[in-house]
Structure formats: C-alpha cells, structure tokens
Amino acid sequence: MTHAVLPRTLWFTRCPVPTATGIAADRQWLTEEFAPDGITVRSLQDAAPDADRAAHFTHALPGLFREGGNVPALWARSRGERTRLIGLTWIEERQTVLVGPGSGIRGVEALRGLRLAVPAHDIAVDFWRAMALRGFEGALTGAGLAPDDATLVDVPAAEHQGQWAAELAALRRGDVDAVYVKGALAVEAARRAGAEVAVELDELPDRRFRINNGTPRPITVHQQLLDDHPDLVDRFLAVLLRAADWAAGQPGEVARILGAETGAGTEGVAGAYRPGTHLTLHPDLSPQRLALLAEQEARLRAHGFLPEPVDVMDWADPEPLRRATALAHRHPSASALPAP
Numbered sequence: 001m002t003h004a005v006l007p008r009t010l011w012f013t014r015c016p017v018p019t020a021t022g023i024a025a026d027r028q029w030l031t032e033e034f035a036p037d038g039i040t041v042r043s044l045q046d047a048a049p050d051a052d053r054a055a056h057f058t059h060a061l062p063g064l065f066r067e068g069g070n071v072p073a074l075w076a077r078s079r080g081e082r083t084r085l086i087g088l089t090w091i092e093e094r095q096t097v098l099v100g101p102g103s104g105i106r107g108v109e110a111l112r113g114l115r116l117a118v119p120a121h122d123i124a125v126d127f128w129r130a131m132a133l134r135g136f137e138g139a140l141t142g143a144g145l146a147p148d149d150a151t152l153v154d155v156p157a158a159e160h161q162g163q164w165a166a167e168l169a170a171l172r173r174g175d176v177d178a179v180y181v182k183g184a185l186a187v188e189a190a191r192r193a194g195a196e197v198a199v200e201l202d203e204l205p206d207r208r209f210r211i212n213n214g215t216p217r218p219i220t221v222h223q224q225l226l227d228d229h230p231d232l233v234d235r236f237l238a239v240l241l242r243a244a245d246w247a248a249g250q251p252g253e254v255a256r257i258l259g260a261e262t263g264a265g266t267e268g269v270a271g272a273y274r275p276g277t278h279l280t281l282h283p284d285l286s287p288q289r290l291a292l293l294a295e296q297e298a299r300l301r302a303h304g305f306l307p308e309p310v311d312v313m314d315w316a317d318p319e320p321l322r323r324a325t326a327l328a329h330r331h332p333s334a335s336a337l338p339a340p
Contacts, residue, residue, distance in 0.1 A: 004228040006037060007063050010236065013044035013056045014261075015068035017183065017214055018091050018273065020281045022067075022261045023254070024243035033239050034232075057124055059083050062224040065236055069213035071127035071305065073220050074297055077315055078306040084226055085316040086237060087219035087283025088293060092274060095182040095210055097139055097199035098190050100171055105178070105198045108143035111136070114177040116150050117167040119157045128157070130305050131213045132167070135180035137299065138209040139199050168193045182212070184264035187271035202274075211296050216289045221320075230320065237283075237324035242331060244281035254278035285318045 012030065014021040024030050030041040044056055044064065055061040057072040059081050066073065067087075077083050099105040105114070118132045137147055153176050157166035164186060167179040171193070178198060181190060190197070201210050219240070226233050247254045254277070258269045294312040301309060 006039060006229065007225075007232075008038070008040065009063060010034060010039055010041045010232065011044055011047075011055075011061055011064040012041065012236075013064060013066050013068065015214070015217075016185075016262045017068075017093060017217070018254070018258055018261070018277055018281060019067045019089070019217070020240035020244045020247070020283065021065070021219075023247050023257055023281065024239050026257045026260070027243060027246070029239050029243060030236070033235055039232075054124070059220060059222060062222040064225075065219070065221050065233075067219045067240075068217065069127055070216065070218050070293060070296055071130045071213045071300060072125050073218045074293075074300060074306060074310050075125040076220075077310050078301075078308045080308075082223035083220045083315075084223055085218050085285070085293075085312070086221055086226075086233070086318075086320045087240075088216040088285060088289040089219075089281060089283050090207070090216045090289060090292070091214065091277060091280050092202055092210070093183050093214055094187065094271065094273070095135055095138075095180070095201035095212065096186070096190075096197050097135070097201070098168075098171070098179045098181055098193075098195040099177060099198040100174075101194045101196055103177070103196065103198075108139050108145070108199050108204075110198060111140060111143070111178060112145060112149050114150050115153045115175070117155045117170050117176040117179045118152045119155050119164075119166050121157045125305065127213055128163075130300060130303065131182065132180045133303055134212045134296070134299060135182070135201065136178075138204070138211065139180075139201055142201075142204040142206070142209040162189070164189050168195065171195060182214070184258070184262040184268035184271070184273070188264055188268040191267075208292065208295065211292055211299075216292050216296075218293065219283055226317070226320065230323075233320045234323040234327055237320055238327035238331065241282065241324055241328040244283075245328070247278045247281050251275075251278045283321065285316050285321060290316060 059076040160166040170176045
C-alpha cells in the first residue's frame with residue numbers, strides 16, 4: 001500500500017460524446033465518492049481559465065482521468081507521456097459522408113473519383129483531419145476501393161467557427177464533393193447546410209470500417225497516479241462502472257445528459273445515437289477492442305499523426321478495471337442495478 005500524500009484534487013476530462021464519465025459527473029457521484037477523503041474532483045472543461053486545458057490533449061496533468069478520442073490519447077503516449085490505457089468503449093456515433101443537395105451521389109462506390117474534404121486545423125494534434133482521413137478510408141475500404149481512388153482536398157479551417165464549418169462551406173462553394181462528419185452536432189450542421197447523406201458508415205457490416213477517433217474510445221490515466229494511488233484509480237473506475245450500470249436502465253435520462261454533453265438538441269441526439277446507446281457505456285479491455293485500437297494506431301502512424309509507435313498491448317493495464325469491477329459489485333447500490 002502506498003503512503004504517498006493524497007492529492008487535494010482529481011481531474012477528469014471527457015469529449016462531448018456519450019461517456020460513463022459524463023454520466024457520473026451529471027449524477028455527482030465522483031464528487032460524492034472522494035469528498036470523505038478531502039479530495040475535490042474537478043472537470044477540466046468547467047475549470048477556471050487558469051486550468052491547463054491543453055492537458056485534455058497532452059495528458060501532462062498527473063492527476064487527470066481522460067475518457068475521450070483515441071487520436072489525442074495515442075498522440076500523447078507516442079510523444080512520451082507516461083499514460084496507461086485502463087479501459088475502452090465502443091459506442092456507435094453515426095458516421096456519415098455528406099454530399100451537396102441534388103448531387104445524386106449515393107453509396108460508397110460513388111466516392112470513386114470524387115474530391116473529398118480533409119480539414120487542416122492549426123492545433124497540436126489535428127484530430128479533425130485524422131477523423132476525416134480515417135472516415136473516408138473506412139468508407140472506401142468498405143467498397144474494396146483505396147484512398148487514391150478519390151482525391152483528397154485540403155480545406156483550411158482557421159477562418160471558420162464550428163465543427164465541420166470549413167468543410168461544409170467548401171461543399172457549398174463546390175470546391176469539394178463530399179465531407180465526412182460524425183455525431184450529434186453533425187446531424188444539425190448537415191440539416192442547416194442542406195447537405196444529403198451519401199454514405200452511412202454505421203450500416204457497413206464490418207465494424208473495422210468504422211474505426212475512428214471515438215471507436216474505440218480510451219480511458220487513460222497517468223502512470224504517476226497509478227503508481228502513487230492505485231486505490232484512487234480503482235475507485236474512480238468503479239464509479240464509472242456504476243454509472244454505466246445506471247445508464248442501462250435510464251434511456252430517457254441518458255438522452256438528456258447526452259444533450260447537455262454534446263450541446264445538441266433532441267433531434268441531433270436522436271439522429272446520432274441509435275436506440276440502445278445507453279446500454280453500451282461499459283469499458284473493457286477485451287482482445288477485440290485492443291486489436292481495433294492497434295489497427296487505429298497503425299493507420300494514424302501511417303498518416304503521420306504519431307511521432308513514435310505505440311504498442312497498444314503494452315500500454316494497456318487491465319488490473320485497475322479488474323479491481324474496480326469487484327469494487328463496483330460490492331457497492332450498496334449494485335444489487336439494485338442491472339448487470340452490464
């Protein structure tokens with residue numbers, strides 16, 4: 001048992017997507033879990049302006065738990081940050097390829113020869129660009145095509161505000177033929193732009209064609225916290241497991257929380273997340289999910305997003321989740337919750 005001084009603050013960060021972390025934060029369960037220890041639990045997103053917001057991407061904050069996209073998580077590890085992978089989820093988030101109104105472009109095969117929008121953001125790790133590249137790559141591969149069967153067009157995003165704003169503007173101007181989007185805000189953005197769906201990646205039979213920034217989505221923690229206070233890591237994960245259990249019986253509440261997390265309206269949430277999303281929030285480190293993440297790592301490295309290789313199997317530490325599962329099952333509320 002470690003005798004290191006308890007931290008005064010634990011931090012968490014998550015992306016604006018379905019996460020057990022978001023559910024637990026909404027229910028105030030993280031605050032309640034650690035208050036008896038005199039530990040404050042704070043959200044990086046809601047913190048004061050002097051907080052290290054960049055830690056959402058760099059994970060340079062030792063007391064931080066992160067449940068978010070795999071592109072920044074892999075990038076941080078690739079740069080040498082001492083993080084560990086302690087869980088993975090797979091949550092379908094409606095990935096689509098949009099085309100202009102009246103274009104008549106439908107189906108993956110129709111992408112052959114088209115100009116595909118690839119955004120360029122001036123940020124440390126351009127996960128938006130990575131998402132577009134991987135989205136188009138998955139769609140084309142699903143039809144037996146290769147990326148060079150279409151033309152990738154760089155779309156500078158610096159002058160545009162909002163997700164996919166630059167790409168959709170390029171589509172309206174006729175500079176590109178197709179745009180990759182995903183999630184709840186994409187549903188609303190597509191409606192505002194009058195764009196039409198050419199490809200529904202969620203309908204492709206092999207989930208490998210949908211590997212992207214959020215599929216699978218990692219939960220990571222800093223090695224220093226895991227070394228100094230493994231019990232805190234176990235307890236944090238146990239709260240997430242209880243939140244996922246609770247969510248499995250509360251589809252209406254999950255939809256409400258998703259609206260708050262994503263900033264999207266009811267239509268956007270309903271359009272992006274299929275019925276049953278509330279059942280899919282449990283993390284694991286199954287060989288299948290680890291293999292999917294390893295495939296993502298290889299493709300991101302091939303596209304130049306990772307400075308050094310990341311050995312996904314070596315990165316993963318299954319012990320905290322194993323211990324957390326036992327803790328969650330011993331919690332008084334466990335008998336009243338559905339099994340995962």
